[in-house]
Amino acid sequence: MRKAVLSIFGLATCLVLILAATAWYPTNRYEVEGPDETFDLMDWEVYEKIASDIRPPVIKQADIAEGAALLFGATHSYDPAHPQFTALEKAFDEFGPSMVFVEGRTSVLLPFFMDPIETYGESGRLIELAKQQGLPTYSWELSREEEAALLNEKFTSEQVAIYLLMRPFGGAETLDQAERQMAAIIDDRGRRPGINGVISDVQDFQTAWSKTIGSQHDWRKLSGVYGGPGFLQDMFEYGNDIRDQNLLNIIRETTARGERVMVTMGWSHTVRVEDAIDQMDLRDN
Numbered sequence: 001m002r003k004a005v006l007s008i009f010g011l012a013t014c015l016v017l018i019l020a021a022t023a024w025y026p027t028n029r030y031e032v033e034g035p036d037e038t039f040d041l042m043d044w045e046v047y048e049k050i051a052s053d054i055r056p057p058v059i060k061q062a063d064i065a066e067g068a069a070l071l072f073g074a075t076h077s078y079d080p081a082h083p084q085f086t087a088l089e090k091a092f093d094e095f096g097p098s099m100v101f102v103e104g105r106t107s108v109l110l111p112f113f114m115d116p117i118e119t120y121g122e123s124g125r126l127i128e129l130a131k132q133q134g135l136p137t138y139s140w141e142l143s144r145e146e147e148a149a150l151l152n153e154k155f156t157s158e159q160v161a162i163y164l165l166m167r168p169f170g171g172a173e174t175l176d177q178a179e180r181q182m183a184a185i186i187d188d189r190g191r192r193p194g195i196n197g198v199i200s201d202v203q204d205f206q207t208a209w210s211k212t213i214g215s216q217h218d219w220r221k222l223s224g225v226y227g228g229p230g231f232l233q234d235m236f237e238y239g240n241d242i243r244d245q246n247l248l249n250i251i252r253e254t255t256a257r258g259e260r261v262m263v264t265m266g267w268s269h270t271v272r273v274e275d276a277i278d279q280m281d282l283r284d285n
Helices: 002-022 044-053 084-095 116-132 144-152 157-166 175-189 202-212 232-256 267-283
Strands: 058-064 067-074 099-102 137-139 260-266
Touching: 044 267, 058 084, 058 232, 058 267, 067 084, 067 116, 067 232, 067 267, 084 116, 084 260, 099 116, 099 232, 116 137, 116 260, 144 157, 144 232, 157 175, 157 202, 157 232, 175 202, 232 260, 232 267, 260 267
Parallel strands: 067 260, 099 137, 099 260
Antiparallel strands: 058 067
């Protein structure tokens, strides 16, 4: 009996060690070392006029300074059968990156039980490809502290908290479901920068919403922040602008060191930074 228990314990220990050795851990965020530059981005009004005619994926490649960059603008899909993943793999093989950057903040993944695409979409697939070749992988996002600080420079603390909580809100079929979803979001994110100390429960959220946007708009009937009422659309645009500026500074700094960087993102980001990439290319050649 004792030998059987020890054998089971040994097998369990081996399994844990295997899982720990093969697990993906949270992707590190890249920190720009030098001073930031400010780049010209496509105006949102211009983007809105052309967006409906764009067929993703949108791929942008440029030689910059001593290196090169390839931006893969994807549809956010978690379906491994989506044809864009074949295009992503081809772009990876042909470009031959020396390091990769992904949108979002990926967390732990257990490859034996979790599919990278089903879990993290295009970011998951690019990380998987990079791991197969031992390439360094980073998130191109701002830190939560940096993002909240930049948002607070232009908007009030209540507006920032509402924006950060509505951003992952996916909409619901009933009002009760919406409130339960928001309660779960607050429970998960309530102590993060920009939210901590401002909104602690759904009642706080409703009070801040009525004060800053108005009770004529029901947040429970919305989905996310894009096209939202009041300041939400302005914050959506500004929030994407500051993220794109961070991405461009990362590309500028890494290509100056001779890196070949491949980046995944939602295709709207690629469209809005294309001109900045072209200007970076012209400036350094």
